Amino acid sequence: MALLANSDTISTAGDRRARLTRDAIGVLVILVLAAVGYFLFPNNLALLTRIIAIALLVLSLDLVTGYCGVATLGHAALFGAGAYGAGIAAAHFGITDPIAMLAVGIVAGALAGLVSGVVVLRAHGLPQLVLSIAIVHLAHEAANKASGWTGGSDGLAGIMPDAVFGLWQFDLWGRTAYVFGIVLLLVAFVILRQIVRSPFGMLCRGIKQDPVRVRAMGASVHGTLIKMYAISGAVAGAGGALNAISTQVVGLDSLSFTMSAEALVMLVLGGTGSLYGALIGTISFLWFEDVVSAANPFHWLTIVGALLIAVVLFAPKGLYGSFAAYLERRGRKGR
Numbered sequence: 001m002a003l004l005a006n007s008d009t010i011s012t013a014g015d016r017r018a019r020l021t022r023d024a025i026g027v028l029v030i031l032v033l034a035a036v037g038y039f040l041f042p043n044n045l046a047l048l049t050r051i052i053a054i055a056l057l058v059l060s061l062d063l064v065t066g067y068c069g070v071a072t073l074g075h076a077a078l079f080g081a082g083a084y085g086a087g088i089a090a091a092h093f094g095i096t097d098p099i100a101m102l103a104v105g106i107v108a109g110a111l112a113g114l115v116s117g118v119v120v121l122r123a124h125g126l127p128q129l130v131l132s133i134a135i136v137h138l139a140h141e142a143a144n145k146a147s148g149w150t151g152g153s154d155g156l157a158g159i160m161p162d163a164v165f166g167l168w169q170f171d172l173w174g175r176t177a178y179v180f181g182i183v184l185l186l187v188a189f190v191i192l193r194q195i196v197r198s199p200f201g202m203l204c205r206g207i208k209q210d211p212v213r214v215r216a217m218g219a220s221v222h223g224t225l226i227k228m229y230a231i232s233g234a235v236a237g238a239g240g241a242l243n244a245i246s247t248q249v250v251g252l253d254s255l256s257f258t259m260s261a262e263a264l265v266m267l268v269l270g271g272t273g274s275l276y277g278a279l280i281g282t283i284s285f286l287w288f289e290d291v292v293s294a295a296n297p298f299h300w301l302t303i304v305g306a307l308l309i310a311v312v313l314f315a316p317k318g319l320y321g322s323f324a325a326y327l328e329r330r331g332r333k334g335r
Contacts, residue, residue: 031182048181049181049242051282053239057235057240060079060239061264062267062274063195064225068207068228070229072120072128073261076136078109079237082236082237083243085104085105085240086240086245087244088150090160090244097162098245105244109241110230110233111233112237113237116229121225143255155250156249157248159244161245177246180245204225262285265308266282266285266286269311270321280320288304
């Protein structure tokens with residue numbers, strides 16, 4: 001018995017070391033890609049910063065859709081809440097410190113996620129999807145009507161963030177914004193990796209697989225999903241705040257249904273239920289969209305649509321999910 005206990009401990013310690021190694025490799029890959037983008041595309045740092053902001057949105061969507069199985073097409077409401085929260089704090093209340101603006105955006109996104117979760121989780125299946133669409137449309141209309149605070153269709157301007165820690169000023173080339181975004185993405189990624197591996201994250205996966213059994217075990221399904229929705233809102237709000245800080249303007253497109261739909265497409269493209277898949281899907285979609293739209297401005301949507309059809313037909317688990325499944329099959333054959 002003691003030998004078995006020791007072997008279990010060794011196995012657990014080995015698994016923990018393996019996870020830490022994979023996490024370190026993941027962070028290193030992100031840093032390498034960030035450095036490559038900084039030095040190879042110095043004139044496109046604004047686009048790369050936007051990719052980081054959208055990646056945070058897709059990561060937040062993965063938390064509720066990929067890990068919890070909640071169907072939603074209204075996640076742009078959480079992203080927009082963070083963007084408008086940070087923008088209004090700067091333009092109307094003089095809160096121009098970027099860290100404080102980011103904190104306001106995270107809180108605004110978390111509150112929006114909490115409210116959205118309470119509404120969306122009252123239904124299941126197709127009605128749940130319709131409720132999420134209604135939420136993003138209502139948020140869009142509310143921002144349009146409250147033009148005194150949001151700027152309406154003209155957008156919210158007058159956002160002038162201070163230098164980060166009083167040292168690094170946001171410039172026209174977007175270098176500070178890009179580095180600020182990379183640091184934010186790394187922090188969010190490390191925190192989310194811990195969350196999805198925690199007992200809370202495993203409970204969310206269990207709810208996705210069989211909510212009836214989880215409820216029979218005595219766990220609160222609704223309360224767990226509400227908590228994950230709030231966490232998801234905080235991550236999406238961070239992405240919205242980053243977008244407001246980097247562009248120094250917030251428009252109604254931050255609350256558009258199109259953004260929600262594209263975020264879901266990016267998640268499916270990379271692979272649901274995986275943080276790496278969310279990142280790969282975002283980078284692949286936005287990079288491909290930028291290249292194709294520049295090469296063929298009249299038919300680029302057709303090409304993007306053909307790519308998505310090909311991925312769904314030949315890689316149903318997404319780019320990362322299918323690649324991971326392939327490596328797993330190869331490993332089994334090797335053993």
